[in-house]
Amino acid sequence: MRTTILSSVCLALATFATASAKSSYDGYKVYRVKTGINGKAVQSKLASFDFEQWNHDSTSHIDILIPPSQTAPFEALGLDYHVMHANLGDSIAAESATSTSNFKRQADNSTSWYDSYHPYADHIQYFDDLHAIFPNNSKKISSGKSYEGRDIYGLHLWGSGGPGKPAVLYHGTVHAREWISAPVVEYITYQLVTGYKSNDATVRTFLDSYDFFILPFVNPDGFVYSQTTQRLWRKNRQPGPNNSTCFGRDINRNWEFAWNATARGASSNPCSETYKGEAPSDTPENKGLDAFVRKLRDEQGIKLFIDWHSYGQDILSPYGYNETLYAPELGKWTKAANLVSSAIREATEDRTTFTFGPSGAALYATTGAAPDHVYSIGGAEFSYTIELRDTGDAGFVLPPEQIRPSVVEQWEGQKVLISLLDEVFFDGKGLA
Incomplete structure (x- = not known):
């Protein structure tokens, strides 16, 4: 449910409507950066970077996805961080491995x-x-x-x-x-x-x-x-209004009660x-x-x-x-x-x-x-x-x-x- 803060590179991914090939995350890294009392200073240092923030509440830390071209400059900032995914592409490949041959007609006796x-x-x-x-x-x-x-x-x-x-x-x-x-x-x-x-x-x-x-x-x-296309997609696949190039609505922000x-x-x-x-x-x-x-x-x-x-x-x-x-x-x-x-x-x-x-x-x-x-x-x-x-x-x-x-x-x-x-x-x- 965690929301994202998108900069230019990730915005291009998030709004891509009809991809001809599966989005690649090879070389992308995910970092957990400590914030705490230094949260504003951390955000200031990151202002010039293209990144996607995975977690919304950044009181103690922020989890951020950094493209390959910016991992070295990011690490040179000297922030307090540890690496969550050293290569997100590898993590996605491992996660996506499937095995479906054993479940059919065994739903009552196999986990x-x-x-x-x-x-x-x-x-x-x-x-x-x-x-x-x-x-x-x-x-x-x-x-x-x-x-x-x-x-x-x-x-x-x-x-x-x-x-x-x-x-x-x-x-x-x-x-x-x-x-x-x-x-x-x-x-x-x-x-x-x-x-x-x-x-x-x-x-x-x-x-x-x-x-x-x-x-x-x-x-x-x-x-x-x-x-099939973009592993980190969040919303539905409904076209945006008024010829917008962006796709998708957040179904969990679309309920009537307290909508606005x-x-x-x-x-x-x-x-x-x-x-x-x-x-x-x-x-x-x-x-x-x-x-x-x-x-x-x-x-x-x-x-x-x-x-x-x-x-x-x-x-x-x-x-x-x-x-x-x-x-x-x-x-x-x-x-x-x-x-x-x-x-x-x-x-x-x-x-x-x-x-x-x-x-x-x-x-x-x-x-x-x-x-x-x-x-x-x-x-x-x-x-x-x-x-x-x-x-x-x-x-x-x-x-x-x-x-x-x-x-x-x-x-x-x-x-x-x-x-x-x-x-x-x-x-x-x-x-x-």
Whole structure:
């Protein structure tokens, strides 16, 4: 979900609409530069460089992508930095290696899917396979079509008594380059399906209590583009307004609620990575998602919503558009996030830590963002953005060996969170 600050070289990449060849990042380096109390001085020294900033909150550090022609001059500045990617092209090549031969028709008994990244068509097949092994308790769903006509597909899962219970709604791959979000959403789906089939008591309680609506690719056009043409593409693939040469809107700045609340939360510039569009829901992706949210609200209510992103290891609740406005539910959201973070830390050998808090205060301002909208308009009782791994040397280009630990730790966190949704824990008898 991290936004970018683009200078001339990266702007040319970000606005390139119909590339004839895949963008190369050979020789590009990614640096983590310490800022702290010297942040303004660091930014001043970087003013003459062509770079893309990966992280938005630069209080302690900035992660920046530098083209080959400027790596030597940058290193000569003498800043306090370490190298995240010595050659981003090599990292992307390693990340993009795929292995899809073992998953087909094994979705019920194999987790080999989570050892590598996969082409978009295989993701569709994987969800089809999960549906096929759980036909009486699942239904293929769609929130509509993307700008380029791809189906925003998903699965609806339920337990005993049939569908119609309060909804748990998961979104993935809102931002195209955040590849790790889809496997996380898929793994949770896999655990729900296989756990229910094997009579796992915890999973049966979940599916007997809630209907799960799971959409792994909210931005399929952008994801395909990130695989075929430009790895670091973020937005959808909708043309800009008024014959603009820039493409794409940020679907997570396009929601109706607080769409134009502050100038700092999104951009009106079609070339910006956080371009919010000309009006709320003027992307076909968001228009369909918004209708889907309102339908769930009216028909069965939304108990929990999570929008999965990367990177930074954060669990963020509303509000994003205002750093000082706190929702009445903030107390229970924060306590639940604390327990989720603890479960993840205890389940990982390296004690992976997720920070938590209201999005605007804990991280940075976001207007027209999904968690604010699904809480305020959709009536979700719990609403979060979860920023996945990492906080170290990978950033958006998370190596395949980190897929499995990422998905496993998120399932551990979700088991805790879903178990808390109806607990008296929050009603004044426990920690509330």
